[in-house]
Amino acid sequence: MGFAPRLRQLCRVQITKAENTASSDVSQEELDVLHMEANIWGLLLAPQHPEATTGYWKFTKHNVMEALRTGSGIREGLIKEPDPDAVNRSDGRSLAADDAGFEKRLAQSLYSFVRAGRLDEAVELCRNAHQPWRAATPSIIEQRDDDGIDDVGDTEGCHGNPRRKLWKSTCARAALNHHFPDPERILYAALAPCPQTFSLLKSACRTWEDHLWAQISILCEEKQTADMIKLGGGFWDGGLAVLEKYAFPTIPGGRFSCGRRVGKGSDIYVGNTRQRSRGGWSVSPTADHAFHVSQLAIILDRTSLLLETIAGGLRDGNFDPESSDASTRDTQIILGASLQVLEVRAAGQRELIAMYAGALGDNAVERYAMFLTSLEPTADINERRLALTRAREHGLDVHKVAVVTAERTIDRAFELLPKMKGPLPSVIALQATPSDIELLLLRSIEWTTFEDGTHDTALEQATVILRYFLGAERVSLAKNLAEMLPRELASIDQPEERATEYLHYRQFFTIWDSLDRVVECQSLEVSIMNRDTRAAWLSDYKGLIDQAYDAVVKLLTSYWMMPDETGDRRSRELTRIRQIYIPELILRLHVMLYASREHVPENLKRALELANIVADSRYKLYDDFLHIDGRRLGEYLNAVRRATIAGLEGGGSDPFKVILS
Numbered sequence: 001m002g003f004a005p006r007l008r009q010l011c012r013v014q015i016t017k018a019e020n021t022a023s024s025d026v027s028q029e030e031l032d033v034l035h036m037e038a039n040i041w042g043l044l045l046a047p048q049h050p051e052a053t054t055g056y057w058k059f060t061k062h063n064v065m066e067a068l069r070t071g072s073g074i075r076e077g078l079i080k081e082p083d084p085d086a087v088n089r090s091d092g093r094s095l096a097a098d099d100a101g102f103e104k105r106l107a108q109s110l111y112s113f114v115r116a117g118r119l120d121e122a123v124e125l126c127r128n129a130h131q132p133w134r135a136a137t138p139s140i141i142e143q144r145d146d147d148g149i150d151d152v153g154d155t156e157g158c159h160g161n162p163r164r165k166l167w168k169s170t171c172a173r174a175a176l177n178h179h180f181p182d183p184e185r186i187l188y189a190a191l192a193p194c195p196q197t198f199s200l201l202k203s204a205c206r207t208w209e210d211h212l213w214a215q216i217s218i219l220c221e222e223k224q225t226a227d228m229i230k231l232g233g234g235f236w237d238g239g240l241a242v243l244e245k246y247a248f249p250t251i252p253g254g255r256f257s258c259g260r261r262v263g264k265g266s267d268i269y270v271g272n273t274r275q276r277s278r279g280g281w282s283v284s285p286t287a288d289h290a291f292h293v294s295q296l297a298i299i300l301d302r303t304s305l306l307l308e309t310i311a312g313g314l315r316d317g318n319f320d321p322e323s324s325d326a327s328t329r330d331t332q333i334i335l336g337a338s339l340q341v342l343e344v345r346a347a348g349q350r351e352l353i354a355m356y357a358g359a360l361g362d363n364a365v366e367r368y369a370m371f372l373t374s375l376e377p378t379a380d381i382n383e384r385r386l387a388l389t390r391a392r393e394h395g396l397d398v399h400k401v402a403v404v405t406a407e408r409t410i411d412r413a414f415e416l417l418p419k420m421k422g423p424l425p426s427v428i429a430l431q432a433t434p435s436d437i438e439l440l441l442l443r444s445i446e447w448t449t450f451e452d453g454t455h456d457t458a459l460e461q462a463t464v465i466l467r468y469f470l471g472a473e474r475v476s477l478a479k480n481l482a483e484m485l486p487r488e489l490a491s492i493d494q495p496e497e498r499a500t501e502y503l504h505y506r507q508f509f510t511i512w513d514s515l516d517r518v519v520e521c522q523s524l525e526v527s528i529m530n531r532d533t534r535a536a537w538l539s540d541y542k543g544l545i546d547q548a549y550d551a552v553v554k555l556l557t558s559y560w561m562m563p564d565e566t567g568d569r570r571s572r573e574l575t576r577i578r579q580i581y582i583p584e585l586i587l588r589l590h591v592m593l594y595a596s597r598e599h600v601p602e603n604l605k606r607a608l609e610l611a612n613i614v615a616d617s618r619y620k621l622y623d624d625f626l627h628i629d630g631r632r633l634g635e636y637l638n639a640v641r642r643a644t645i646a647g648l649e650g651g652g653s654d655p656f657k658v659i660l661s
Contacts, residue, residue: 011038059096107183369404415443
């Protein structure tokens with residue numbers, strides 16, 4: 001109502017003028033009327049909306065996710081489970097400060113909407129705040145069909161909430177619960193005003209009109225309740241005996257005479273009464289739908305009795321397993337909800353998780369794979385293997401489960417890891433400790449290595465992960481991954497491109513180890529060594545250098561990791577790997593040969609001959625030196641220059657003397 005602010009302003013202007021003018025002819029009675037009218041127009045103003053939010057408790061969620069990611073533990077005093085009742089428990093935990101402030105402002109805004117009688121807008125506000133469950137509280141005041149739309153033109157029969165007494169008592173208990181924040185308690189007191197909550201509701205009243213509204217609301221509620229009791233009430237007022245006194249004939253469309261539609265998916269079921277008896281469950285004729293029976297048993301935490309009763313009925317032939325009135329959708333909902341509970345209590349429940357997932361039909365593989373991806377990266381490999389093989393016991397395709405699990409894990413890791421772009425990393429820099437996400441990516445390959453039938457997928461995924469680790473200069477992680485892979489992967493020769501790439505990785509790790517062994521052997525030399533010991537050490541040292549030299553030269557002349565000309569992501573990653581490791585291998589080999597010249601003089605000649613291979617246009621090794629952030633070609637040429645000068649140390653002025661000798 002756009003005119004409400006203007007009219008309230010006019011009233012306030014007249015009040016101010018009358019109060020400030022001594023000779024005003026406005027009587028006190030007229031002044032009181034102006035005050036009342038200004039307050040009434042104020043009630044029609046649109047209540048203030050809280051600021052927009054982009055998610056449900058996003059600040060709390062961010063803190064919890066950050067604690068899980070870093071392993072630092074959830075901050076003391078912060079909730080652990082993000083369910084709507086988390087802050088109302090007695091453990092004293094709360095939301096993040098920003099989320100707690102938003103909850104308070106939201107409750108205050110909802111109260112202002114209820115106070116103004118604008119329930120539809122209150123419902124919409126709940127949904128916009130990403131809290132749709134709140135919408136059920138104000139919307140249940142009005143009677144609606146199953147689709148949530150009011151009947152139009154149907155004015156015959158009774159209308160209202162069939163569970164009114166239960167709903168009112170629930171609101172009253174919530175309002176009187178001291179564990180709830182005050183704004184929440186006031187909201188529930190306003191929704192279902194009663195004498196028990198009057199003192200609380202009165203504390204929120206600011207004007208005379210507010211107090212009048214609270215008084216009249218309670219009088220109307222009490223009068224309505226008294227009249228309902230005089231008429232015999234309904235089930236929630238008089239119990240099952242009331243319903244047994246009346247018949248509820250149906251008319252076309254499945255509508256009861258009282259105007260309530262009962263159909264599939266309805267959450268309000270006339271005569272929805274179930275009583276435990278000595279023999280199990282006694283279900284009233286109007287409420288024997290399997291979904292509702294199971295729903296009530298789960299709510300009452302009597303699932304064991306429910307399962308025993310169903311199993312006994314199947315065993316005794318009381319139920320026909322081929323025809324059930326429970327729809328596939330209802331069954332999926334029950335199984336999915338049970339599976340979520342089991343996943344939360346994963347410890348000791350993993351066999352049941354596989355059993356429930358196996359009954360989900362088309363969604364079974366995806367659902368069980370979601371559970372497997374939630375296993376901690378620190379879980380033992382045998383534990384992972386056992387969890388995967390359980391899928392076969394319950395009719396799931398183990399190969400599909402393994403592939404989907406690995407794909408979901410890899411996707412999750414790549415979403416959290418930094419992108420492989422930007423400056424080339426330094427190979428010689430000190431390696432950081434692997435992060436939890438890197439370990440998650442590393443161990444993701446395990447799922448497709450357990451079974452022979454998934455080795456083709458394992459090879460494909462391994463090459464993707466190896467490209468990332470080497471492109472990020474995580475050589476140790478890449479090497480660990482290669483050691484985890486089964487030997488059978490080396491025998492896969494199709495597709496040829498992938499098989500060749502995997503062969504190149506194995507060749508690289510062999511060379512990397514050989515260069516490390518040369519450095520290790522060199523460090524064993526000491527000044528005090530007898531002749532035999534020195535001769536044995538020199539033989540080992542020379543042999544290791546020869547092996548490393550032959551292996552590196554073979555790699556450099558075999559078009560190692562040469563990308564194609566498509567320019568796709570794989571080609572860009574291979575180019576990055578060459579730009580990091582080709583210069584590194586050349587420089588390491590040159591330094592190794594140059595440093596060993598005193599013990600093996602011919603190695604100086606080898607170091608200078610290596611430059612011919614680098615300059616050979618067939619291999620284009622010089623191109624890999626040209627990246628702006630990589631090892632520069634000038635750095636290698638300076639090393640060659642020092643080796644050339646070292647060749648002149650024996651006398652003479654011919655720089656080619658070492659090569660020609």
